[in-house]
Structures are given as C-alpha cells and as structure tokens.
Amino acid sequence: MSSLSNPQNLKPDVILQSDTFLDKSLRPSVWEEYIGQTNIKDNLKILLEAARRRNHPPEHILFYGPPGLGKTTLAYLIAKEQGAQIKSTSGPAIEKVGDLASILTNLEPGDILFIDEIHRLNKMIEEVLYPAMEQGSLNIIIGKGPGARVIQLDLPPFTLIAATTRIALLSSPLRSRFSGGTHRLEFYTEKEIGEIINRSAKILGVDIPQEGIIEIARRSRFTPRIANHLLKRARDYAEVKDSPLTQEIVAKALDLLGIDKLGLSNSDRAVLLVIADKFKGGPVGLNTIATALAEEEATVEEVYEPYLIQCGFLERTPRGRVITESGLNHLNNT
Numbered sequence: 317m318s319s320l321s322n323p324q325n326l327k328p329d330v331i332l333q334s335d336t337f338l339d340k341s342l343r344p345s346v347w348e349e350y351i352g353q354t355n356i357k358d359n360l361k362i363l364l365e366a367a368r369r370r371n372h373p374p375e376h377i378l379f380y381g382p383p384g385l386g387k388t389t390l391a392y393l394i395a396k397e398q399g400a401q402i403k404s405t406s407g408p409a410i411e412k413v414g415d416l417a418s419i420l421t422n423l424e425p426g427d428i429l430f431i432d433e434i435h436r437l438n439k440m441i442e443e444v445l446y447p448a449m450e451q452g453s454l455n456i457i458i459g460k461g462p463g464a465r466v467i468q469l470d471l472p473p474f475t476l477i478a479a480t481t482r483i484a485l486l487s488s489p490l491r492s493r494f495s496g497g498t499h500r501l502e503f504y505t506e507k508e509i510g511e512i513i514n515r516s517a518k519i520l521g522v523d524i525p526q527e528g529i530i531e532i533a534r535r536s537r538f539t540p541r542i543a544n545h546l547l548k549r550a551r552d553y554a555e556v557k558d559s560p561l562t563q564e565i566v567a568k569a570l571d572l573l574g575i576d577k578l579g580l581s582n583s584d585r586a587v588l589l590v591i592a593d594k595f596k597g598g599p600v601g602l603n604t605i606a607t608a609l610a611e612e613e614a615t616v617e618e619v620y621e622p623y624l625i626q627c628g629f630l631e632r633t634p635r636g637r638v639i640t641e642s643g644l645n646h647l648n649n650t
Contacts, residue, residue, distance in 0.1 A: 342516050342544050343389050349515065350393060352508040352540075353386065356499045360390070363496055364397055373426050374398065375496030376449055376476040378434075380483040382622075384541030385501040387479035391430045394477060402428040407436035413444050413456075420454055425472040434478040435485035442490055449476055449493045503538035506530075512540050513547055522551050527563035535570055537579040537623060549573060576650050578627060587620045588629060588647055591639045599636030 344350040347357060360377075367374040374394070379387040395402035401424065410416050410431075423429060431437070437445070447453050454469040478494070480486060491498065504512070510533045517524045524547075532550065536543035553569035554561040574582035590608045591598045606613040621637075624630040629643030 342519055344393065345396065347393060347397070350386070350389065351511045351515070352504045353390075353501055356390070356501065359497060359499065360394065364394065368398070373400070373428075373473045373475045376494045377478070377496040378483075378486075378491065378494040378498045379477070379479045379501060380481070380498070381501035382503070382539070383481050384539040385503070386540060387501060388430070388432060391428070391477040391479065394475075395428045395430075398426070398428070398475075400426050400428050400475075402430055404430045404432070406432040407434050410437060410441055413441055416441050416444055417454060417456060420448055420471055420474075421469065423472055423474045426474070427472070428475045428477055431476065431478045433480060434490075435480045435482045439487070442487060445476075446489065446493065504540065506533050506538070509533040509536050509538060509540065509543050513543050516544050516547055520548070520551060522547070522561060524550075524561045524566070525563060528561055528566040531563050531566045531570070534577060535575050535579045542579070546570060546573075546575065578646065579623070580627075580646075580650075584620055584624060585647065585650065587616065587624060588639055588643050591630075591637060592644060592647060597644070598638035599633050600638075601636045605637060 347361070350357065363374055363377075377394070379390060381387065391404075392402060403419065403423065405419060410419070419429065444455065447455055448471055452471045452473060454471055456467045456469065475496070476494075483491070483498075483500075510529050513524075513529045513532050513536075517529070528550070532543060532546045536546055550561060550566045550569040553572065554565050557565065559565050576585070586609060587605065590605055591600055594608060595604070602613050602617060606616045609616065621630060621632075624643070625632065627642070627646075629640055629646060631638045631640055
C-alpha cells in the first residue's frame, strides 16, 4: 500500500474498520439527536412508555418509505430506549422456514427482531411468522404426507420491527399484524437536512460554514443518507485540494460528482435529455427510454423517475412519459 493511499501508515485492518463503521458513527444514538419525523417520534415515545409501565415488550412496528430516511436508525433507537438487545436481519437473508425458526428460537425475553426489506420475505415464511407475531408460538411441520405432524414451540415475548421501501408488496395479513403502528417516514425539510449536516460535520471533525451546509442541503434530495454522503465527498475534495471547506469548494466537489443544484445526477438529466432531444418532449414509452439509455426498464422507473416526478420535471401519462416545462427550463439552465 503506497504512502499516498495510507498517509498515516495505518494497519490495513484499522483502515477497513474506519471506512466500514463511518456511516454507523453518524447515526443518532439518542432521541434528542434524531432530527425530523416529529410525529413518528411522539407516537413511538407513547408506545414505549406504555409498554414500559406494563413491563411488557412494545407491540410490533412497521416503518416504510423511501431509502435513506432513517428506518433502521429508529429501530436501533427503540432498542436502546428499551434497554433491549436487537437482532438484525433482512427479508432476502431468510431463505427457508428453518432460517426464521433458528432466529426466533434464539431470541431472549424482551428482545427486538429487526427485519429490513421485509417485503422480500417468501410467502411460506410469512405464514410461519403470523402465529409468532400474534400468539408467540412457532409451528413447525415434521415429516411429509399422512405421517406429518405439527410441533408448536413457545417463543419468549419479543418485538418485531420491520422496514420496507415497498409497502404495497406486503400482504394484507402481514400488514395487519403490526399492532404497534405502521409509520411512513416523510422527506425532510431543507432546514432539517442542514441540522443533520451540521451534526455530522462535528462528528467528522469538519469545519464547514453555514453557506456550505446550505449548498449540500439543497442538493441532498431531502434525504439524510444522501446529505451525509455528499458531506463526506466534499470533505475528501477539500482535503485533496488542501483547501478549507468553503461554499465554493463544496460546489466544485458536488459539480465534479455530477450533482446539480437541485440534486439531479448525470443519469437523471440523461432521462430528461433523451425525452427532450430525441423524442421532442414526449410522450414516449418507458421501454423506448430504457433502450435509448441502455438501461433496464426497472432502473428507469424505480431509480430515476420518482425524483424527477417529485421535482415536477416529468409526467407519466397514458401515452407515455412527457417532460414538463419546468424540466426543460432546468435543462436549459444547467
């Protein structure tokens, strides 16, 4: 490893840990540090206090919303508030009924089980999860055919906290079993994002002026994860250029990343350019746009389009996608 890539001559394992756990260090560890989502926090505090007074684990909770808004952070804050151990997994990681059975039978009383991307759970596994959530029991089928029998195992009291970015893919029976509440995380305001960046900068030991904070907040798509990512890249740029992290340096760093003043990336603008230049503003079908960009349809529809529609730059019509006047103006001004 060269001195340039390892200026402090750190051991490889130290460098790996530093990079790996940086995002974790930026997560709030107490309620007071969690900025935004005020209504959700107020509801959760009531739920947790009521459960504490009854000396019983909180009821099961479901968080949903776009990625990067703090669903996982809320799960860990709840565990810390309850003084409970949290065991984390994800929907795709639970491939067989036996995987779920192993996780549930290893829970201790009062534990919290966090399942991220729960919409990707296999439907057969969902069926096993229902009695575990409602009755605290696990039904396991042993054998096949006429000789098959069901063994019922009692589970310790636990709380399931689930997160998903696509709540529509959850079955109604599963959604209805989150009796502790189903909470949708909203996008943050620019002011809230600014407060998050300010807090993250202090943790990272970065001195950034208010103008620089505003510059990052404006381009962060109202999402904390993106804001922290842009802050770290701006810090890297300033370090390499041996410059203080001024607003001008922040703007240059983000321009280099291809992030414009409204948070659109090169790929986002490419979608608008294809519709505007090649198809005279539309309407044009999703398949045609994907082909012109050499992208998959799902990528265009699920990754690029949501923010463009949110910005009012793109419309979905029965005949296809159409770029709006605001979208054209944005392209002309960038």
